Amino acid sequence: MEIIKELPEVFEEFAQQRRNSFLTVKELKDRGIPVVGAYCTYFPRELALAMGAVPVGLCSTSDETIPVAEKDLPKNLCPLIKSSYGFAVTNKCPFFYFSDLVVGETTCDGKKKMYELMGEIKDVFLMELPNSQSPASLELWKGEVIRLKEYMEKKFEVEITEEKVREAVRVLNEERRALTRLSEVMKLDPAPITGYDLFKVLYGSQFKFDHTVIPGETDKLTDKILAEYKEGKMQEKKPRIILTGCPVGGATEKVIRAIEDNGGIIVAYENCTGAKQFDRLVDEDASDIYAALAERYLAIGCSVMSPNPNRYELLGRLIDEYHADGVVDMELQACHTYNIETTKIRRFVTEEKKISYLNLETDYSQADAGQLATRIAAFIEML
Amino acid sequence: MYFTGIDIGSTSAKTIVLGEDGGILYKSVRPTGWSSVDTAEEIRRTLLDKGFDAEKEPCTATGYGRISVPYANKTVTEITCHAKGAVHLFDQQDMLVIDIGGQDTKIIRIEHGQVRDFMMNDKCSAGTGRFLEVMANSMSMRPDQMCEIAEEGSGSGVSISSMCTVFAESEVIGLIGKGEKQENIAYAVVDSIISRVASQCSRLFSPDVPVFLTGGLCECDYIRRDLGRRLGSTIRSCPDARYAGAIGAALMARRLK
Numbered sequence: 001m002e003i004i005k006e007l008p009e010v011f012e013e014f015a016q017q018r019r020n021s022f023l024t025v026k027e028l029k030d031r032g033i034p035v036v037g038a039y040c041t042y043f044p045r046e047l048a049l050a051m052g053a054v055p056v057g058l059c060s061t062s063d064e065t066i067p068v069a070e071k072d073l074p075k076n077l078c079p080l081i082k083s084s085y086g087f088a089v090t091n092k093c094p095f096f097y098f099s100d101l102v103v104g105e106t107t108c109d110g111k112k113k114m115y116e117l118m119g120e121i122k123d124v125f126l127m128e129l130p131n132s133q134s135p136a137s138l139e140l141w142k143g144e145v146i147r148l149k150e151y152m153e154k155k156f157e158v159e160i161t162e163e164k165v166r167e168a169v170r171v172l173n174e175e176r177r178a179l180t181r182l183s184e185v186m187k188l189d190p191a192p193i194t195g196y197d198l199f200k201v202l203y204g205s206q207f208k209f210d211h212t213v214i215p216g217e218t219d220k221l222t223d224k225i226l227a228e229y230k231e232g233k234m235q236e237k238k239p240r241i242i243l244t245g246c247p248v249g250g251a252t253e254k255v256i257r258a259i260e261d262n263g264g265i266i267v268a269y270e271n272c273t274g275a276k277q278f279d280r281l282v283d284e285d286a287s288d289i290y291a292a293l294a295e296r297y298l299a300i301g302c303s304v305m306s307p308n309p310n311r312y313e314l315l316g317r318l319i320d321e322y323h324a325d326g327v328v329d330m331e332l333q334a335c336h337t338y339n340i341e342t343t344k345i346r347r348f349v350t351e352e353k354k355i356s357y358l359n360l361e362t363d364y365s366q367a368d369a370g371q372l373a374t375r376i377a378a379f380i381e382m383l
Numbered sequence: 384m385y386f387t388g389i390d391i392g393s394t395s396a397k398t399i400v401l402g403e404d405g406g407i408l409y410k411s412v413r414p415t416g417w418s419s420v421d422t423a424e425e426i427r428r429t430l431l432d433k434g435f436d437a438e439k440e441p442c443t444a445t446g447y448g449r450i451s452v453p454y455a456n457k458t459v460t461e462i463t464c465h466a467k468g469a470v471h472l473f474d475q476q477d478m479l480v481i482d483i484g485g486q487d488t489k490i491i492r493i494e495h496g497q498v499r500d501f502m503m504n505d506k507c508s509a510g511t512g513r514f515l516e517v518m519a520n521s522m523s524m525r526p527d528q529m530c531e532i533a534e535e536g537s538g539s540g541v542s543i544s545s546m547c548t549v550f551a552e553s554e555v556i557g558l559i560g561k562g563e564k565q566e567n568i569a570y571a572v573v574d575s576i577i578s579r580v581a582s583q584c585s586r587l588f589s590p591d592v593p594v595f596l597t598g599g600l601c602e603c604d605y606i607r608r609d610l611g612r613r614l615g616s617t618i619r620s621c622p623d624a625r626y627a628g629a630i631g632a633a634l635m636a637r638r639l640k
Contacts (some may be wrong), residue, residue, distance in 0.1 A: 382497065
């Protein structure tokens with residue numbers, strides 16, 4: 001099949017920054033490299049690497065395209081879903097535009113129904129993500145992983161061999177190890193860098209196309225941070241916060257900044273921008289590599305899972321290992337699963353872990369910046 | 384030695400000067416108006432006239448307009464200040480504070496004299512002083528007058544169905560047009576506020592914890608009693624409760640020395 005190489009018509013209307021992003025991805029496409037876009041951490045990226053394609057994250061983080069999205073989608077819907085759909089239909093996102101295949105999963109109600117509409121403008125492969133992490137669910141998920149692999153082989157006219165998948169597992173495991181090691185610098189007290197600095201690196205790594213260079217670059221950065229720490233370069237001692245909940249980035253960076261501008265420091269991210277991306281490796285030595293892939297990915301503790309024991313396990317582990325003083329649980333508006341989970345997470349954090357908890361609900365607008373700052377400042381004053 | 388606390392709320396600005404022993408040396412309340420910066424400056428000058436130099440001596444600012452007080456040594460959120468002020472005023476270490484403000488409502492759970500948890504409604508003016516103000520206006524009354532007659536209207540069965548202040552105002556005008564009695568409408572308005580505040584308290588309320596009312600409506604006896612009845616608890620207050628934020632701020636200023 002012919003992969004997408006031409007720029008969209010609306011390209012001429014874009015500002016410089018956006019044009020540059022388009023041109024960067026186009027450069028890949030001109031070299032004949034396919035792009036596979038995905039929205040969730042459940043997508044087994046190894047499959048894209050195994051066929052020589054570049055996997056990209058498509059979760060949109062700006063309210064710019066929400067008005068357009070609201071023509072087709074209800075207003076009372078998660079801003080991430082509206083924003084992502086909006087960027088898709090307007091051709092404003094270079095990664096979506098140049099994606100030859102988009103992989104979606106039946107994660108939450110909003111996403112799975114939105115994909116029905118998105119499927120009208122793009123080849124969207126919908127993986128049937130189970131609702132739980134039981135043995136039967138694992139069988140289903142493994143079947144879906146294989147079904148996706150077969151679809152990709154047919155569409156791109158390539159063969160995805162087991163050897164290539166194993167190699168991809170090794171590459172991405174190295175990346176996971178490197179990102180974990182970087183995140184672990186925040187175990188130090190006082191912290192060496194700000195949570196915002198860490199976030200920028202983690203978020204940025206999702207847009208690097210060559211996964212073989214990420215571990216080396218990341219390790220170099222980690223070594224530099226540790227060396228400078230020994231020489232005394234560090235942050236002030238501040239209340240240590242773990243940010244959990246819905247994905248954070250772009251418009252929702254306001255929460256990160258509000259926490260760090262009001263006296264706190266984010267030491268860990270229990271969300272898919274952070275720990276959920278790289279916690280736990282795929283078993284490289286498993287005899288059934290597809291089962292190993294399915295197992296590692298299905299274990300992600302997103303609130304779409306019911307029950308969701310792995311979120312408590314990861315959050316609890318981060319609270320202990322990073323010596324957190326408080327947890328800020330950020331939800332996007334209309335996110336039922338995370339919003340309902342706040343009740344038990346609050347209990348877990350305050351009664352079992354015996355630290356303070358704050359729940360915030362927000363959207364992609366900047367209108368609530370003052371209100372967020374007041375709540376967050378009051379929370380940090382409590383610690 | 385004295386300490387100044389300034390609470391610039393969305394509707395009114397409260398000033399408190401505390402002596403070293405924690406006694407109130409000066410208190411005042413004025414409308415915040417459209418410029419918090421101008422109001423802060425007027426407050427500074429008025430204090431100077433009364434013999435208090437907020438620039439030289441420790442001063443803390445709180446409230447929505449806290450960043451507009453250039454001479455404050457420190458800014459602290461109104462949550463923390465209301466809590467500290469309430470602990471001081473009511474001499475309790477464990478309590479629930481309900482602050483019905485001009486444009487927001489805060490519920491603060493205090494344990495061992497510290498903020499343990501809180502809930503803020505600052506996204507919607509239903510259940511705040513503004514709701515009462517708008518409705519009282521449409522009946523050509525002052526809010527406190529409305530509160531006084533509201534009790535007489537209980538049992539009338541009149542209610543306001545809209546949560547939104549703007550739509551509720553239309554309902555009130557409709558009721559006036561139908562010739563509904565003033566006290567019945569007043570009752571419905573206050574009932575609406577109390578329902579909103581009570582539901583906001585649901586997560587933080589527990590029957591064995593004393594409840595105190597602060598904020599501009601603290602002297603409205605009917606609201607205090609009826610909200611208490613709704614929650615199943617006796618709510619206490621005192622005339623200086625509207626200054627809880629400013630008192631807390633002054634206490635924070637005392638810590639600076």
